[in-house]
Amino acid sequence: MKLSIFPVAALVVIWMSQGCVSTKKYKDLQANYDSLQSQKNELNKQFQTGQQGLAGTTSRVKSLEEQLAAERSNVTALQAALDKCLTSTGQGNVNISKLVDEINTSNKYIQHLVNTKNKSDSLNLVLTNNLTRSLSREEMGDVNVQVLKGVVYISLxxxxxxxxxxxxxxxKAGATLxxxxxxxxxxxxxxxLIEGNTDAVPITLPNIRNNWDLSALRASSVVQVLQKxxxxxxKRLTAGGRGEYNPIADNSTDAGKTKNRRTQIIITPKLDQFMDLIGKAPEQK
Incomplete structure (x- = not known):
């Protein structure tokens, strides 16, 4: 932007050439011309300053547009990552839900086993209490009743x-049996299970070869009395002999030998019931 002062200068020249311009008017015109020239210079400076500010503003706008474009690109990438994560999480939730169902099923089965075992233990305790109450004081001296790991042991x-x-x-064994x-x-x-046990002293009876024979024959005798x-x-009875190889006391003493010469009646839940229990979980409701 440039300011033109040609009309004023031309007017001054015309007036001077005509010789009708007074010194006072000339000075006024000169002063006015100088003022206009000064304004022109000031306006040129402001114009240059404005141009420089505009260039700086344009540069900043371009930089901001570049940053905005970069941020939009980041948002797009993050959205894609989020969509992928949500898809994976959805599949993960399905797997987790399936795993939780399996764990719950296992916990129910474990609780079922615990309840069954507790029921069995309770029945065994009732059985033991009923038996011990029915025995006299004299009989209790020759009979020992224990419940070990859910199994009732009656030692005679x-x-x-x-x-x-x-x-x-x-x-005299009839009343107790x-x-x-x-x-x-x-x-x-x-x-x-009727299980015969002996001490470690070798047997010398006719037709009995060793303590294996003696323990098995004694168990068989008890089984036949219970049956007949x-x-x-x-069908519920089993006879077995363990000879001298299941001692509960020291065979080097008379007291120990007496304890080892015994017949055990072992009462347990039927084996097929345990196998069925282990082989299948309870039905889901």
Missing amino acids: SDNMLYKSGSYEISD SKIAKIITDYKDYDV TYGVDP
């Missing part, structure tokens, strides 16, 4: 059960 001394040096059942038979009959869902005399279902 050989002095009470058998005739001396024999595997035949003594007359009848009480045990009643308990066995009442708890029909239990299997019964007291009506216990033989």
Whole structure:
């Protein structure tokens, strides 16, 4: 932007050339011309300053536009990443939900096993209490009843059960075996193992080769009395001998030998019930 003062200068020249301009008017015109020239210079300076400010502003606007474009690009990338994450999370939630269902099913099965075991333990305690209440004080001296790991062990001394040096059942054993038979009959869902045990002294009886034979024959005698005399279902009974190889005391003393010469009646829930319990989980409701 440039200011033109040609009309004023031309007027001054015309007036001077005509010789009709006074000194006073000339000075006024000169002063006016100088003022206009000064204004022109000031306006030129302001114009230059404005141009410089505009250039700076334009540069800043361009920089901001570049930053805005970069931020828009970042937002697009973040949105794509978020969409991918949400998709993956959705699949993950399905897997987690399936895992939680499996854990809940397992917990229900474990609780079912615990409840079954507690029920079995409770029945065994009732069985034990019923048996011990039915035995007299004298009988309790020859009978030991224990519940170990959910199994009832009734240990009978050989002095009470058998005739001396024999595997035949003594007359005094009848009353005790009848009480045990009643308990066995009442708890029909239990299997019964009759297990003979001896001390470590070698046997010298005719037709008996060793303590294996003696322990097995004694167990068989008890089984047959329970079956034939007291009506216990033989399908529930098992006879076995362990000889001298399951001691509960030191065979080097008379007291230890006495404890080791025993017959155990072992009462347990039926094996097939345990196998069914292990083989399948409870039905889901």
